[in-house]
């Protein structure tokens with residue numbers, strides 16, 4: 001088992017949710033602490049609040065992973081009578097590192113809004129409000145034919161060879177590989193000083209540039225050669241669109257009102273806010289942006305959503321939504337706490353692949369600032 005250094009964990013997170021995807025001035029990324037810290041215990045949270053920091057202290061946490069940046073607003077002083085400043089001081093006093101993946105994780109494939117779309121059981125999920133395109137690369141690797149299957153399998157598992165609704169896509173062609181091991185070599189096939197000719201397979205796969213390191217690492221781990229030969233080439237192909245929101249179809253059309261009930265049950269909510277002139281209209285196409293996505297409602301309409309789900313809808317934006325004829329469900333921003341389960345599961349996968357000596361735990365704190373009080377009369 002290997003020690004995990006904070007910078008290695010950060011590199012893995014940024015490969016999954018590249019920083020180039022972040023919105024404007026979003027202070028996503030490294031927040032507080034040391035990048036060279038040995039990480040043995042990670043706490044996964046939606047928000048970094050004083051009660052979460054106390055939970056981290058109690059559990060001897062080294063690294064806090066959060067969705068929402070802790071230093072969202074710049075500190076103007078470090079007067080510790082301010083609870084936010086006191087929290088920063090507690091983090092530093094206990095030598096904890098804090099990292100946040102925010103709007104880059106919202107947009108990332110397999111990130112926040114994909115998790116929410118999956119929780120809502122949406123089908124044919126596509127991004128909406130497209131702002132970026134994913135860069136693609138091609139990897140060609142030369143393998144002795146005995147190891148072609150295991151290499152193809154490793155490439156697929158690492159996320160190479162995904163084309164639309166197809167996975168494990170690759171092209172293989174046979175040929176002859178020639179090499180001559182030098183005295184210092186420890187060849188898998190052949191002997192030092194003797195020219196060798198081996199039947200090899202050239203395996204070609206397409207992969208997202210963001211997964212380059214993970215795919216190379218997976219290929220190198222199973223390739224039998226001391227010096228595997230491969231080519232990694234940037235492509236000018238039509239690339240996958242990336243946007244902050246997701247849009248998809250419901251399994252069974254249902255009314256806006258029934259869908260609102262379904263959202264309550266899915267996210268275990270006490271209640272939600274519905275903005276609709278037509279609560280009995282049938283819903284087929286649903287768009288979602290986890291938190292504070294009011295400003296994206298015109299693009300949700302453009303993308304032909306019958307219903308838009310987002311948090312923190314502002315009063316006047318609600319009026320504009322009604323006037324535009326869009327039904328909107330505001331389930332609150334806290335549905336993004338799905339990050340705790342999803343990110344912990346991802347981290348667990350990475351731990352196994354990389355053989356890291358680390359424990360990931362979900363924060364038990366509910367950081368929703370709102371409580372609903374129902375009128376008893």
Ligand SMILES: [Zn+2]
Nearest residue numbers: 290291333336
């Ligand atoms: Zn949020």
